[in-house]
Amino acid sequence: MKYFSASSVVAVLVFGLLFLVPNLPLGQLGIPSNLVTELLILTILALGLNVIIGYTGLLHLGIAGVYGIGTVCTGILVTEAFPFQQSFVITLIISTVVTALISMAITAPVLRLRGDYFALVTLGFCEIVVTVLKEFEHITGGKKTLQNLRPPLFPEFLSSLEQSLDLVGKWRIFPIFYYICLGLLLLIFLGLRNLEKSRIGRGFVAIREDELAASAMGLNPAKLKLMAIGIGSGIVGLAGCLFAVHSTNTTEPQVSFTFNVSVIILASVILGGMGSRTGMLVGVLLLLGYDKIGTRLLSDVLSQLPDKPYFKLSSWRYMIFGLVLILMMRFRPYGIIPEKRN
Amino acid sequence: MYRLLKLLAIVGICLPSVGCPKNSGSNKIVIISSLPRTGSAKGQTDTMVNGIKMAIEEYGGKIGDFEIVYLDKDDAEASSGQWTASAETANAKEAAENPDVMVYIGPYNSGAAAVSMPILNEAGIVMISPAATATGLTKKNPNNPDEPRIYRPTGKINFCRVVPTDDVQGPIAARFVKEELKKTKVYVLNDNERYGEGVANEFEAEARKLGLQVLGSDKINVSQQEFGALMEKINNVKDGPPEVIYFGGTTQSKGGQIAKDMLKKIPNCIMIGPDGCYENAFIESVGKVEAGKLFVTFGGKDPSALEGAGKEFVQRYKQKYNTEPEAYAVYGYEAAKVALEAIKKVNKKDRDAIRQAVLGTKDFSAGAIGKWSFTEEGDTTQQIFTVSQVKDGKFVPYKEINGAK
């Protein structure tokens, strides 16, 4: 029964559950459905980060900045302020590629740095990206954000298909967009599974375990690292694109794409287990699910308590992510569902 | 492969059950409010929510056959201390998806309104804001020709507000500088946000028109922790130093710190801010200050200046909550009253009918601030502003100005 490892059963179960989510009476449970979609998008984001941190062992602290590049790229391609006005499918592809390229270009010169310096440099990049997104407001929308991102699903020559499927304007609404995100998540999940087994994926792991030994075995660490950054950033850019379309604007860079967001995503990746896809899926859904949906539900319960900041769950947000990081590092550095190691 | 097949099988089982229709046969009408309930604006939104609750109680929680349910949603996050786009989006989408929601009261911040307006516009829900003042939300705005069209993807108007707008607020501050303070040299700062920049530009234009000497204008960097260097620069500006600094921005965009550094470096200068600074957090972050140094304009009357129904409202509020109502309590009450009267008139659970009824409000006097109407764009005809000064650690009304031209 080689095919039924525990983690694959868990993965199948998780995806099964996610497929069922739109059939739950979300409204009666008090769960805003858009948060469920956002959760999926963040899971894709975390999977992208996992390629960089989990597989290759590069501690990238600026992932929120990369996410921002993807989001704003989509904004620029879609908004009516610019002459592009592309459809969703095209935007998705371009955002993914552009984000990967930009991220590779800015990370390439610093790849040879040691782990902790690399972490700080990526953090610095994130701050610079946020400043650029904030200040070049004629292009990026700045704090006023690019508004009204409502692309058609398919490019013009396929618009009849969109009409015949009766998706015009509807595909961005809850169940359909949710399934688009879920489909992409599943695609990426399976893609990463294949990547792990490929030559490149094994190269990533080799670099993580021992860079010197890997290069002695004839691998090119710089090239492999750059590849990991490219693939990871591409997935993050795709998540950014989904995020922009989902929220119909690019949101303020100084809130959505800062260091704090990077650390929050990092915490979820670490909770699930670096490098393990299934663990990640569970970790991200648990932690971010708590953060996005759990706090909202529980806050209604807690509203009976006196109106003090420490009775508000959302006030404990940083504490929870911080404790997750500390405790996981101390007791289970390889996550709740660790990756199989030979 | 085996696993993949299994997954596909699950997909196959799940798909047919997707998209079951929603039922909305209940006789509940939900009024949802989306205001920053945590963070620095909490004091203001508390009184607004109290005002809304009082309005609903007046109808016994029931209009016709419909039970009125009120949901108080937070569009701020405790960890950021102010509204966030994601929380506001979540609230708007939640309202759009809940078939019982007929009216959306809020938001408090103009930036938040820009985020939720398109979503609610598509859902056809009417929004009544008790505080958002940015001009472009309803009117043509010279700084951004796409406004307000981009907020209305369906082309219908769904946003209205019971407070006057920044194209009145900015000029009123300029008039106040010239006529009341009798100063001539001004310097304009803004926080480079939708609201702050807009109101600062309106102020600057009017100041030039009135013949005040505008020594310069700057955008501040909100993430900076102090503005000593900027104040040094302003103090040394040509023909300076300025006698008045106008800051277009909010408490969250460092209004308090600007005031503080100004008082430190240019002690003779006076600062005027818009209603975004009308928060206790502003005073807290300034610290001790003598009277007559800091002024804040806000749309509406101070509760102490109300007459008739308004005075009665203030008394009832005091009885019920045992505190003096803040200025915004009245506007929360007013917004809820407009909504409830519209529901009463329509007596149907129909978003579009209620929207039309709200926007068609004319000569409305059921509230607390006297008689007013909505214009075609959804703005109030009430144009009264109050200038308050910071005195003994709180805002004290200084002068009421009518902005009607």
Next chain:
Amino acid sequence: MDLCLFAEFSFQSLSQYVLNGLLMGALFALIALGYTLVYGIIELVNFAHGDVFMLGCVLTYFLCMFAPEYPTSLIFIPLLLLIVPICCSLLNITINYLVYRPLRKAPRLVPLVSALGVSFVLINVGQMAIGTSPKSIQAQLLPSETNQSSANRETENATRSNEASEELTRPRRSWLTWADILLIGTVIPAMTGLALLVKFTKIGKAMRATAQNPIAARLMGINVEFVIALTFALGGIFAGLAAVVFTLKITTIDYLMGYKNGLYAFTAAVVGGVGSIPGAVLGGILIGLIYSLGAVYIGGAWVDACIFGTLIILLVFRPSGILGTRVREKV
């Protein structure tokens, strides 16, 4: 950037900006010492250090509520300079004991991630203590600047009423405020003290030995864990001193200030060469100048980008910093 700025350029204002930059730089250097000492010994970028500084500011804010009226308050300042550093160093020792100590043998990135976690926890503590909006110190501890300058102005107005009246309406430029004097009076003794401690005492020798080679140091009979704890304590003391001076100089605090000032300080440490004490001072001054002059001549929004750009360029081209020595990667 644009012409009008050059039109306003004057030597007098430039000197004021430079002075302000130097003072802020001294403050950053004080925080940077905490990074540089810890990194020198256990090669950990102690992310939480900036937030220890923030909590020091929060403590100062609360203590200032009990401050007496102005003239007596001058006695209160040394008290602050005593209590806050002790609390900060105790906090730092506790963090080291609870979080970093069990991870000594873990791969290098593990304690770094824990430090991020500690930083988040401390931010949350600060947020609980003072809320999310910035808070201002109400009490007046130092002699007032504004009264003094306006008094000067009035007397001058009386004596020289006609000439250069425009110049007189400007508030008199106070080159050094009392807070600045306090800053100088704190930074210089603190730095000198540290330099002497490291150079001339036995424990300083033990610290240097541990920094060079922890295993060899242990074999020589040095209690390495004690040296590490002492390093954290020293870092905490400097963070506490910086916190008191910063709070009295800037007089506004908020719960996110630790992250930003921490990063400035870390950049300063890297610029000067991590592990080098004079390097931290030099780096601090450089970053302080960028911080102050950048805000005026480049634009406030770009200050952070400039500082982080400096960090990146330095790490790429000279990771050992200006004064640091090149360390080869150990295998």
